[in-house]
Structure formats: C-alpha cells, structure tokens
Amino acid sequence: MAALSVSAQQTDMGAPITIGELLRKAADGVDRVDARWLLQNMLNVDAAFLIAHAELLLSVEQVAHFQRLLARRIAGEPVAYLTGKRGFYDLVFEVTPDVLIPRPETELLVEVALSKIPLGRRCNILDLGTGSGAIAVTIARHRPDACITAVDLSPSALAVARRNAEKYSVENVIFVEADWFTGFTDEKFDVIVANPPYIAEGDPHLEGDGLRFEPSIALVASNNGLNCIHTIIAQAPGYLKHSGWLIFEHGYDQADISRKLLDKAGFFHIFTRPDLSETDRVTGGQCESALV
Ligand SMILES: C[S@@+](CC[C@H](N)C(=O)[O-])C[C@H]1O[C@@H](n2cnc3c(N)ncnc32)[C@H](O)[C@@H]1O
Structure with a gap:
C-alpha cells in the first residue's frame, strides 16, 4: 500500500496494474468502500463493472491519477470533494469545497418539510442557508407547484446551488x-426550512477527519453554536404566513433550547424529531404571529 499512498515518484508507475490488484493494495490505506467509489468515479463506471473487470489492466496514467486521489483521501479530504458529488434524498448533487457536504440526517428535515407542504398547492417556501441547494432542489422536485426561495450568504455556495438546480431542470x-x-421586506412564507451552522467555535470535532475541509461559514456559529438558530427563530415570525411552519436542523444537544426559544417567540405545535441514530435533530413550530 505504501506505493499507492505516497508520491508518484516512489511508486512502480511503469508497471500497469489490474483493477483488482489496485483495489487490494488501496484497501491497506483507505476504507475499502471509499477506494471502490473513488475508482468507480474516476473510471466513470459502476460497481458491477469493477467486479466484472477485476483483471482489466489500467494505464500508467490512470494508476497515477488514482494514487493522487488516495493520497488526498489519506490526508483526510472527504470522498465527496474528491468525486465532486454526493447523493442526498433521491438525487445526486454537485459539491465543491465551497459548500457543506449534504448529510443523511438532513434528509429528515426534507421529509418533515414535505409533510407540511401539500402536493398541488402553490406554497411559498424559504430555504435559509441553502449551500449546495440540496434541500431547496429536493423540495422543488417533490413539490413542483411550490415556489422555493433559497438564501445563502456565500456567493460561491450559491453558484454551486444554481448548477444543481440547472442539473435537475428545476425552475421553481x-x-x-x-x-x-435581510433580502426580504414584505414576503411571507408558508414554510421556512433551515440547516444553519450550529457547531460551537473551538469544538474539537472541527479539527477531525472531514470537517476541517468544509467551509467554516457552513459549520460554526458563535454563542456556543446557537447564534444562527437564535437569529432565525427571532426573525422568522415576521416572514411567516398565518400558521406557517419554521423547521430547522440543530446539534445533538440543542433540541431543548430550540424548543424554549420557539416557545418564547410565540410558536405553537412545537415538536422535535430524532434522526435515524435516535439523536434529536429537527425541531419546528407553527407561527401564530398573523393571528393577532
Ligand atoms: C450547515 S450549511 C447547510 C447547507 C445545506 N442547506 C445543507 O443542508 O446541506 C449552512 C449554510 O448557511 C450559510 N450561511 C451561514 N451564515 C449565513 C447567513 N448569515 N445568512 C445566510 N446564509 C448563511 C452557509 O454559507 C452554508 O451554506
């Protein structure tokens, strides 16, 4: 494996190698699934191809390219940045280091949001902190009659989100x-969804595998990770229609405080939903601001 994980000069680059052999060597240094996925993407083939063509000889250039990918993976770079894509819900999104890699737990946020958006109605939806556009584009595809506004502070993230909307020909x-x-004055929404940054500054996880490659604007919030959640809850009532929903993702230990903040801001029907690992992950409530 050493030959595959270090620089090209140190490797036996003159000798072509088969797919099977390359994957066996790679598995000494990186996760087996990651290695397969990287090779699949590099060769633009599916998993079945790798199995069926284990004896296929790769070119010296292909081996060198794969070695570079492995070296980056070993250095901690997330597979999604190396392949430039990540599956989310039922779609595959382009991702770059300008955007957070969409997480499986955020699919719960989409699921809850979809349950509040009836099919066939022209609802007005706001996605705060859209990043790659994963939430906005997924909702747009599942609710073609809804009109989704996707907001982000980062122009480079918005460029990725726009490409993802184009990829799926989403026009809503x-x-x-x-x-x-701050981009709105009079608009009112039926549902506001948000996956804001919610990790506290200095949290040791930020230095761990993966996270240190992601944009800190997507991850970190002041006030012990709660600043963005505070702002969104405090301001949302001004932008929600009568009985509109605010639904957002938060950290594993932020459900209680999120519910208290919603209560204080006048929301009702407040709920929290756990993700697949039984961690409280999504909290929301209905706004009564327009009742008065
Ligand atoms: C946790 S990421 C969520 C990305 C995407 N929605 C997802 O779930 O994969 C948070 C996003 O909020 C954006 N953001 C951070 N501060 C913001 C602000 N003050 N206003 C708007 N967007 C902001 C970041 O650029 C980032 O794209």
Missing part, C-alpha cells in the same frame, strides 16, 4: 444572496 427555485432574512 430562485436564489438570493443575503444574510438570513
């Missing part, structure tokens, strides 16, 4: 560069 999403609600 508009993208707005803004600091949370």
Whole structure:
C-alpha cells in the first residue's frame, strides 16, 4: 500500500496494474468502500463493472491519477470533494469545497418539510442557508407547484446551488444572496426550512477527519453554536404566513433550547424529531404571529 499512498515518484508507475490488484493494495490505506467509489468515479463506471473487470489492466496514467486521489483521501479530504458529488434524498448533487457536504440526517428535515407542504398547492417556501441547494432542489422536485426561495450568504455556495438546480431542470427555485432574512421586506412564507451552522467555535470535532475541509461559514456559529438558530427563530415570525411552519436542523444537544426559544417567540405545535441514530435533530413550530 505504501506505493499507492505516497508520491508518484516512489511508486512502480511503469508497471500497469489490474483493477483488482489496485483495489487490494488501496484497501491497506483507505476504507475499502471509499477506494471502490473513488475508482468507480474516476473510471466513470459502476460497481458491477469493477467486479466484472477485476483483471482489466489500467494505464500508467490512470494508476497515477488514482494514487493522487488516495493520497488526498489519506490526508483526510472527504470522498465527496474528491468525486465532486454526493447523493442526498433521491438525487445526486454537485459539491465543491465551497459548500457543506449534504448529510443523511438532513434528509429528515426534507421529509418533515414535505409533510407540511401539500402536493398541488402553490406554497411559498424559504430555504435559509441553502449551500449546495440540496434541500431547496429536493423540495422543488417533490413539490413542483411550490415556489422555493433559497438564501445563502456565500456567493460561491450559491453558484454551486444554481448548477444543481440547472442539473435537475428545476425552475421553481430562485436564489438570493443575503444574510438570513435581510433580502426580504414584505414576503411571507408558508414554510421556512433551515440547516444553519450550529457547531460551537473551538469544538474539537472541527479539527477531525472531514470537517476541517468544509467551509467554516457552513459549520460554526458563535454563542456556543446557537447564534444562527437564535437569529432565525427571532426573525422568522415576521416572514411567516398565518400558521406557517419554521423547521430547522440543530446539534445533538440543542433540541431543548430550540424548543424554549420557539416557545418564547410565540410558536405553537412545537415538536422535535430524532434522526435515524435516535439523536434529536429537527425541531419546528407553527407561527401564530398573523393571528393577532
Ligand atoms: C450547515 S450549511 C447547510 C447547507 C445545506 N442547506 C445543507 O443542508 O446541506 C449552512 C449554510 O448557511 C450559510 N450561511 C451561514 N451564515 C449565513 C447567513 N448569515 N445568512 C445566510 N446564509 C448563511 C452557509 O454559507 C452554508 O451554506
């Protein structure tokens, strides 16, 4: 494996190698699934091809390219950045280091949001902190009659989100560069969804495998990780229709405080849902601001 994980000069680059042999050597240094996925993407083939063509000889250039990918993976770079894509819900999204890699737990946020957006109705939806556009584009595909506004502070993230909307020919999403609600005056939404940054500054996880490659604007919030959640809860009532929903993702230990903040801001029907690992992950409530 050493030959595959270090620089090209140190490897036996003159000798072509078969797919099977390459994957066996790679598995000494990186996760077996990661190695397969990287090779699949590099060769633009599916998993079955790798199995069926284990004896296929790869070119010296292909081996060298794969070695470079492995070296980056070994250095901790997430597979999604190396392949430039990540599956989310039922779609595959382009990702770059400008955006957070969409997480499986965020699929719960989409699921809950979809349960509040009836099919066939022209609802107005706001996605705060859209990043790759994973939430906005997925909702747009599942609710073609809804009109989704996707906001982000990062122009480079919005560029990725726009490409993802184009990739799926989604025409019911508009993208707005803004600091949370500052892009709006009179608009009112039926549902506001958000996956804001919620990790505390200095949290040791930020130095761990993967996270240190992701943009800190997507991860970190002041006030012990709660600053963005505070802002969104405090301002959302001004932008929700009568009985509109605010639904957002938060950290594993932020459900209680999120519910308290919603209660204080006048929300009702407040709920929290756990993700697949039984961690409280999504909290929401209905706004009564327009009742008065
Ligand atoms: C946790 S990421 C979520 C990305 C995407 N929605 C997802 O779930 O994969 C948070 C996003 O919020 C954006 N963001 C951070 N601060 C913001 C602000 N003040 N206003 C708008 N967006 C902001 C970041 O650029 C980032 O794209």
